[in-house]
Structure formats: C-alpha cells, structure tokens
C-alpha cells in the first residue's frame with residue numbers, strides 16, 4: 001500500500017532498466033534478492049529528491065556485485081535446506097567398474113576419451129576425496145586401548161605420528177634427578193609441532209610399545225630412527241603445556257653461526273647455520289638461551305635453533321675478558337707519519353706544484369656531457385686518496401686489536417631487528433652506497449652510472465678545508481669551509497665520512513647528500529666500509545652495494561688497461577700485486593662488514609657490472625627491502 005502511495009506522490013522516474021532485468025531473472029525470486037528488488041524500487045522514487053546520502057545508498061544497493069553476492073547467498077541457502085546426500089559412498093569403486101566395462105566395449109574415440117578421463121590421477125583423487133567425505137571417514141584410526149589399565153597409573157596419552165622424510169622436529173633429554181626421558185623442545189613448524197599432540201615437558205613412557213625407562217636419550221633416538229611409518233608414543237602429558245604467544249620477529253644476523261662448531265648447543269642437528277647479513281625470522285624466544293628461527297631466503301617448514309641475544313652477549317663478554325691485555329703498540333706510530341714516510345720514499349721528485357697540475361689535468365674529465373655539459377663532483381683524487389688512507393688506518397688498527405671489529409665477534413647487538421620497507425614513490429630516494437677494495441672499480445661504476453643518466457643519478461659535493469684554486473667554484477668541486485666549520489660538522493654528526501690529506505680535511509656531509517635527494521635524484525656515494533654505520537640512519541636509508549673483484553685469472557684479463565691513482569702518479573697501471581692485495585682486502589671487508597651489504601656485485605666485465613648495478617638500484621628504490629626496524633618506527637613517530 002505504501003509503495004503505491006509514494007509513487008503517486010512524487011511522479012519520479014520509474015526504476016531503470018537494470019532493475020527490470022534483475023526482476024526477470026529465471027526462477028521465481030525468493031528471499032533476499034526479492035527484498036532487495038522491492039527496496040530498490042522504493043528508493044528510486046526518492047532519487048530525484050536529492051536527500052543526503054540517499055543516492056549513495058541507492059547506488060550501493062544497486063551495485064552489480066552486491067546483487068550477485070546476494071544471489072550466491074540465496075543459492076547457498078537453498079542448498080542448505082536441501083541437505084544434499086551422496087548418491088554413492090563408493091564412487092571410486094564405481095568408476096573402476098565402468099573402466100572395466102569400457103575395456104570390453106567397442107573402441108570408439110569417445111570411449112577412449114572417457115577411459116582416459118576416468119583414469120587420470122586428478123580425477124581419481126577427486127573421487128577418493130568424495131568418498132572420504134561421503135563415508136565421513138575423517139578420524140585416523142587409533143590402536144585400541146589396552147584392556148587392563150593399572151589403577152595407580154598417571155594420566156597417559158597415546159600419540160601417533162606418521163613419519164615422513166623430514167625429522168620429527170622435537171628434541172628429548174634425560175631429567176637429571178628422576179632419569180625420565182622428557183620432550184625437551186618442540187621445533188616450530190616441525191611434524192610434532194604441527195600435530196599439536198606433544199609438548200615440551202611431556203614425559204615419554206613408551207615408543208612403539210617399547211618402554212623407555214632407564215634408557216639414554218641416544219637409545220630412544222635410535223628406536224625412533226629405526227621405525228618407519230606410524231610411530232606410537234605413550235606419554236604422561238606436562239601439566240600445563242607452554243603456549244607460544246609471542247609474535248615473530250625478523251632480524252639481520254650481525255655474526256656467523258655454525259651449530260656444528262658450537263659445543264654449547266643442546267642439539268647440533270637441530271641448529272640453524274647462518275651467516276652475517278642473513279635475514280632470520282625468529283619464531284620462538286621462550287628459552288632464554290636458544291631461540292628458534294628460520295631463514296627468510298630458505299623458508300623450509302621446520303625452524304632451527306639459534307643462540308639467543310642474551311647468550312651471545314654473554315659469550316661476547318667472556319671472549320673479551322679472555323683475551324690477554326694488549327697495549328696499543330700499533331697506535332704509537334701515527335698512521336699519517338707512517339704513510340708519509342712511504343710516500344716520501346717513492347716520490348722524492350714530486351712537489352706541491354706537480355700535485356696541483358695533476359689535479360688540473362684530472363679536472364678535464366670532470367666535465368662530461370651528452371649534448372649538455374655538467375660537472376661531476378666527488379671524484380677528486382685528493383678526496384679518494386684521503387678516503388683510502390682513512391680506511392687503511394682503520395684496518396690496521398683492527399688487525400692490531402684496537403678497532404671496532406675483529407674475526408668472529410663484532411661489538412654491538414648480534415641481531416638487528418628489521419622490517420619490510422618499500423619506498424613510497426613520493427618519498428625521497430634511498431641513498432646508494434658503493435663499497436669495495438681500492439681499485440676494484442667503485443668510481444668507474446659510479447661515473448658510468450651518473451654519465452648514463454645525469455638527471456637521475458648524482459654524487460654529493462664534498463667539503464674541504466683547503467682553499468679553492470683559481471678555476472674552482474665553491475659548491476661545485478667542493479664546499480670550501482674553515483677548519484672550525486668542518487670540525488663543528490663532525491661534532492654534530494653531520495659528516496658521513498672525513499679524513500685528512502696533506503694537512504687538509506676532506507669529507508662528505510649528510511646535508512650534501514640530502515641536497516641531491518631533495519632534488520628528487522638518487523645520490524650515489526663511494527664510502528669506506530667503516531663509514532657505512534654512520535650513514536645507516538632513517539634519514540638516508542642507505543642501500544649498500546659491495547663491489548667485489550672476481551677471481552685472479554679473470555681480473556688479470558679484464559684489468560689489462562686499468563689504471564689506479566696513487567699518491568705519486570695520477571694513472572698507474574694495475575700490477576699483479578695490486579690485484580692480489582685487492583683480493584685480500586675484499587675478503588677482509590666482506591668478513592668484517594658483510595652484515596651491512598644489501599647487495600653484492602662482482603665487477604668483472606664492466607658492462608655487466610653496470611647493468612647489474614642499475615637493476616639493483618632500481619630494486620632498492622621500487623621494491624620492498626629489509627631495513628632496520630628503527631628506520632620505520634621513527635618514520636611513523638615523525
């Protein structure tokens with residue numbers, strides 16, 4: 001009644017064609033679809049009145065997806081009411097009989113096809129699934145309980161596991177006092193954990209009907225190793241099974257770990273070996289000493305044991321205390337003096353004049369361009385020599401035992417929490433940092449990259465305390481600043497790298513990098529490995545690429561015409577000893593700083609290395625990457 005009344009009131013448009021189509025769907029409508037149609041009819045009368053929100057509601061209810069959804073709902077509802085029952089409980093058997101019959105009948109193409117279909121593995125599997133559902137055969141068959149249970153026996157549980165190729169994923173131990181065999185640890189993702197039937201602390205009574213009383217854990221493991229198929233455990237369940245309600249954490253390993261070499265690990269076979277730089281997913285931190293984790297790059301179902309943060313820090317302390325006291329003898333000779341002595345031996349002829357003219361000759365190369373000329377800052381010889389010197393001194397300090405890292409242990413957290421980060425297209429680009437042993441081609445690659453697309457890639461303009469030469473421009477070759485200004489930048493942590501060369505300070509500031517990034521470009525920087533940590537901030541989000549030499553014989557081939565800069569020559573041919581030194585240095589850098597590398601490129605063929613570099617940078621900027629979690633959280637706080 002009301003519907004009609006409103007219609008005559010408004011004289012609005014009749015429901016549109018869509019609606020009619022909807023109302024003429026096959027079968028008589030029922031349930032929700034019908035209600036919806038009526039509702040739409042009614043709403044259409046209001047449409048022209050432009051009441052707020054009404055049009056929105058109309059469009060919503062009129063949307064094809066909602067209508068389709070409701071149709072599905074209605075169909076399912078009908079289906080439920082019908083309570084379908086299987087026509088047969090043994091479709092598989094029926095199918096087999098049909099195949100037999102078909103074998104006897106004429107061999108027409110259709111019959112052949114039908115036979116093939118009925119014998120196809122997926123079809124047989126489908127019928128098997130059908131029969132399982134039809135027969136409601138869901139539960140595994142448990143062995144019958146023994147008839148006579150002793151009165152005083154503790155509540156026991158019978159657990160059956162079907163062993164497959166993988167290990168069971170649990171460890172056992174012997175209780176020191178009682179001698180009971182207990183489940184020590186259930187490995188995350190393993191068969192035992194997925195079954196949900198055994199817990200750490202459960203007491204094993206029998207395995208496959210054999211009592212474990214008085215046995216050593218190794219003997220029990222032997223029984224398990226010998227058994228095939230179903231294994232039956234009789235256990236006294238732990239009174240309150242532990243619940244793992246921790247969320248998983250992702251970390252970057254800052255150390256290497258080899259379970260087979262760690263005498264303290266409770267079960268070496270259950271250990272997860274990893275190397276510095278690996279991203280680990282920690283799934284269980286319930287144990288104070290041994291956590292469970294898996295490698296993100298190798299997502300096997302079963303986790304492995306890794307030493308906890310706490311355990312590693314304790315070992316770290318023990319390691320440092322156990323070292324004999326080492327007076328810092330190496331630092332007695334100042335590195336600079338040492339270096340100068342070497343330089344002086346070799347370049348008795350060279351004086352300041354020669355150095356200046358050499359800088360001039362290098363200058364020409366710094367203007368490059370295709371069509372349009374531009375200046376390449378940050379490739380100056382003095383800056384590069386100064387960097388190299390700071391690295392050498394750092395490395396030597398490390399070898400003398402006074403540096404920040406060494407051999408196996410690095411100071412600081414053994415695991416760094418990481419999170420997935422994908423740069424939003426509107427965000428600044430990530431800083432790209434290239435690291436590599438001197439002469440490997442870091443600057444060559446950087447130069448090629450910038451030259452091939454100067455509007456996309458750029459280097460930062462470094463700072464120096466030396467005075468500008470007549471042909472230089474402040475802010476182009478360098479930012480020329482006073483010693484005081486330079487030092488204040490260092491003290492306020494605004495210098496990414498710095499060093500001294502021939503009495504002048506050289507370095508690259510955070511702000512110089514930000515200037516490039518703020519122009520929407522990708523800043524590509526060449527840093528010494530010990531400076532990576534300084535650059536690792538939420539502000540710059542550096543993506544670190546290690547440039548590695550290939551093997552000696554390849555290098556000898558590809559570096560026939562390669563030249564390096566030295567203190568006494570602008571271009572000096574790379575010698576075999578240089579290549580040898582480069583290889584050794586690359587190894588040292590990798591063992592000491594490998595945890596910070598996001599990507600490694602072997603620079604053998606220059607064109608290949610360039611192409612790899614381009615695609616790595618593309619990935620860094622466009623695809624999700626693991627970064628320290630603090631970079632992300634400080635973003636959201638800001």
Ligand SMILES: Nc1ncnc2c1ncn2[C@@H]1O[C@H](COP(=O)(O)OP(=O)(O)OP(=O)(O)O)[C@@H](O)[C@H]1O
Pocket residue numbers: 384388436437438439440441442443444445558559561562563564565603604605606607609
């Ligand atoms: N893949 C390559 N094939 C052949 N020559 C190469 C290759 N990569 C670099 N070179 C050459 O090797 C020499 C040294 O390279 P480059 O100057 O880039 O070294 P670098 O790693 O920046 O060292 P430094 O720390 O001294 O600045 C250059 O002559 C360069 O052209």
